[in-house]
Amino acid sequence: MKISRRARFESADAIAPHQFSVMAHVEKGLDRPGALAREERISAPSLTRTVNGLVERGLVESNADPDDGRARVITLTNAGKQALTDVRRSRDAWIISRIEDLTDQECQTLREAQDILSRVARA
Template sequence: MTPAERKHLAVDLRSVCMRISRRVRFSRAGQDTLRPHQVSVLSKLDKQVRTPRELAEIECVSAPSMTRTVNALVEQGFVRRDADPEDGRQVHLQLTPEGRKTLSAIRRSRDEWVYSRMVDLSEEECAVLRQAADILERVVAPQ
C-alpha cells in the first residue's frame, strides 16, 4: 500500500469510527437523564475512584467544566463525593449503585445497537470485523 493509499485509509477509518461513535453515544438508554460527556465521566469512574482534577485531565476539559458535570451527576445520584482521609481539601469521586446500574444499562443498549447492525453479516464478515477490532486495539494502544 502506498503512503497516499494509507492516508486515504486513515481518513476513511477516522470517518467511519466517528460515525459509529456518534450513533452509539446517542443510543436510547440514559438519554433522558444523561448527556454523552456525562456518560464518559461515569465510565471513567467505573473501575477507579478519581479526583475532579484527574477527570478534567482525562476528558481534556477545564476544571470549572468538570465541576459542572460532576455536580449534575451528584445531583442525579449517579456519583458520590468523599473527602480524602489524608487531605480534607481533596475530593474523591466514585459511582453510586444507581450510577453503576445506569452505566450498565447504557452500555447494554449501546452493545445491542452494534449487535443489531451485525446480525445480517456473514460469518466471513464477522471474522473480518474480529480481526479489525484486534488491529484497531493496537492502533489506539498507548505507545
C-alpha cells in the same frame, strides 16, 4: 470513531455521553476531579459542572478526601453503577441490531479489522 459516536447518540440513554465518560473513569478508579478533568481533557470548572449534575441525579457522590479536606473524592452510587450497566446494555443492543445480519465473511472481516486496529492503537 463514527460507530462509537453513533452508538452514543442513537441509544436512548438517560445519561449524556460526557456524563457517561466521567462515570466510566470513576468506575475504573479515577476519583479525583483534577485527574478526571485531565483524562477528559476538559477544564476543572467544566468537570465540576458535570460532577455536580451527576451528584444531583444521585449517580455519584462527591465527598471530602479524608487525608486532605480541601480535596474531593468522587465515587459511584449504586444507582450510578446500575446506570452504567443500563447504558452499556442499550449500546450493545444497538450494535447487535446493526451486525446481526452480516454474512460470515463480513463477520470475519470485522474480526480481522479489530485485530489490526488494536495493534495500531497500541503502537
